[in-house]
Amino acid sequence: MERTSSANDLTDRLRRRLESERREIEELTASELERLAENSRRVARNALRTIERDTEQATGRMRALLLKAWLRSLVVGLSLWIGICAGSWATMRWLARSVQDRIEMAAGLDRDVEDARRTLAQLEVDTWGLVFHEIEGERFVVVPDGALADPPWRVDGRLALKLSNE
Incomplete structure (x- = not known):
């Protein structure tokens, strides 16, 4: 076929x-x-x-x-x-x-x-009220009021005594 x-x-x-x-x-x-x-x-x-x-x-x-x-x-x-x-x-x-x-x-x-x-x-x-001062080579002792009858010096209006320089 x-x-x-x-x-x-x-x-x-x-x-x-x-x-x-x-x-x-x-x-x-x-x-x-x-x-x-x-x-x-x-x-x-x-x-x-x-x-x-x-x-x-x-x-x-x-x-x-x-x-x-x-x-x-x-x-x-x-x-x-x-x-x-x-x-x-x-x-x-x-x-x-x-x-x-x-x-x-x-x-x-x-x-x-x-x-x-x-x-x-x-x-x-x-010291009974004493005060020491030196003014221009001079020495002073300032004393209480009424301590001196006729003081010769005064320091700051207070009575004073002049001390000898010796």
Whole structure:
């Protein structure tokens, strides 16, 4: 039996063959696209992991730097604060001690002045109110009022006796 091909048969065979090749090309294309997508996903995942790792490292370094900076600032600030407080405390102690010493010295001087006044008053009692003066090289004894009836000299309006220079 012999078969004869007709144009329709040839067209059908060509169509089927084209259809088969088209499906094969589509399957190969789909397979290649799937492989390409998987490779792209793998590359993207690797890139993402690398970015995450680098970001974590940079963040860790930045965190460490910030921690060092904050700690350094904190230590410097605390040191300054402690230094200022200690210096202020020491200065206040020194000033308080100085004021206390001056108060005690003033009280001692007041006692000395009072003692000197008492001594002076006692001297006036012991010398019967006589006072010695020297005016231009001449010596006088100033006597209390009423001690002399007719005094020959006066010193500062008070009765006086002139002493010899010898």
